[in-house]
Amino acid sequence: QKEVEQNSGPLSVPEGAIASLNCTYSDRGSQSFFWYRQYSGKSPELIMFIYSNGDKEDGRFTAQLNKASQYVSLLIRDSQPSDSATYLCAVNLVVLDNYGQNFVFGPGTRLSVLP
């Protein structure tokens, strides 16, 4: 069964700390991985994407991918109260025959950054 799993949280961290968000997936054929942030009542907004094993950094955010372990993570350094949101891991599981994408989202982790 193709699944994407995340800890639902809530994950609480103090302001200025590092928040670590984890995601595992079951389909070894998955090629691309995305992290989205969603504030309550709003639509998801893209934070980062990663395709290759290793780390990818963008400002305060670092995505890490380990395809052998089927694991992708997101680190948020110097966490701010404005980072409080639900973080969704999305995995592109299957390339459809029309070259569209089949994103499957994990259940999301709710992050709370405490002032």
Add this chain to the structure above:
Amino acid sequence: DTEVTQTPKHLVMGMTNKKSLKCEQHMGHRAMYWYKQKAKKPPELMFVYSYEKLSINESVPSRFSPECPNSSLLNLHLHALQPEDSALYLCASSQEGPDNEQFFGPGTRLTVL
């Protein structure tokens, strides 16, 4: 400002009504998507339109009907919906190909009475 727009922002309809949700993207993308999101749940893919072909999640009931008039517009026609269809409906677009990120519109909050 998002470059994927959706109208209306909110919609309340009865179970016998027919309504349509509209999505337009101004990003030059050739793939567009409809998702359904219930409260405290992740988005679930309903339809994909790419390379002028429509792919359907087989679990989506026929009371939802997508239409793609051109590469920048994607509509979702609604007919005889049920109260459990109440949700946030999200439209997204991307470049074609497997390794491209999707950009989401603001969503339409649908309530079925």
